[in-house]
Amino acid sequence: MSIGIASDHGGYSLKSYIQSNLTTMKFIDYGTNTLDSVHYPLIADKLCQAILAGDISRGILICGTGIGISIRANRYQGIRAALAFDEFTAEMAKAHNNANILCLGGRTTSNDTALKLITTWATTRFEGGRHATRVELLDSTTIK
Ligand code: RB5
Numbered sequence: 001m002s003i004g005i006a007s008d009h010g011g012y013s014l015k016s017y018i019q020s021n022l023t024t025m026k027f028i029d030y031g032t033n034t035l036d037s038v039h040y041p042l043i044a045d046k047l048c049q050a051i052l053a054g055d056i057s058r059g060i061l062i063c064g065t066g067i068g069i070s071i072r073a074n075r076y077q078g079i080r081a082a083l084a085f086d087e088f089t090a091e092m093a094k095a096h097n098n099a100n101i102l103c104l105g106g107r108t109t110s111n112d113t114a115l116k117l118i119t120t121w122a123t124t125r126f127e128g129g130r131h132a133t134r135v136e137l138l139d140s141t142t143i144k
């Protein structure tokens with residue numbers, strides 16, 4: 001299935017680089033597509049809602065640091081958004097957390113590193129077992 005991708009203005013350059021250089025993957029673009037300032041929570045909303053609607057199964061979210069956009073994404077029950085910054089965290093995001101969104105920082109992660117993190121996250125398998133119980137707890141609990 002295709003991978004969704006979205007960024008705010010702080011992640012726009014990295015998003016464009018990923019789309020141009022990871023040609024083995026098919027991306028569905030949820031914006032933004034200029035350097036004009038936009039609000040990252042609204043960008044996260046578009047991609048998270050597409051996942052929860054079943055339009056896509058996973059996605060990549062990028063803002064300046066990856067922090068704000070990951071905070072917003074994780075407000076949605078059933079979204080597991082992981083901010084990764086090296087290959088180990090990208091691998092664990094899938095192997096242990098079954099992250100359905102990988103978050104990256106457009107101002108903190110280099111273009112080459114981003115490609116490696118995406119490839120690692122996209123190709124790693126969720127280990128299940130004891131991690132499945134924990135992921136079920138993440139998704140079944142809403143805390144007010
Ligand atoms: C936008 O300037 C910046 O705050 C945003 O991209 C992100 O880094 C927030 O966490």
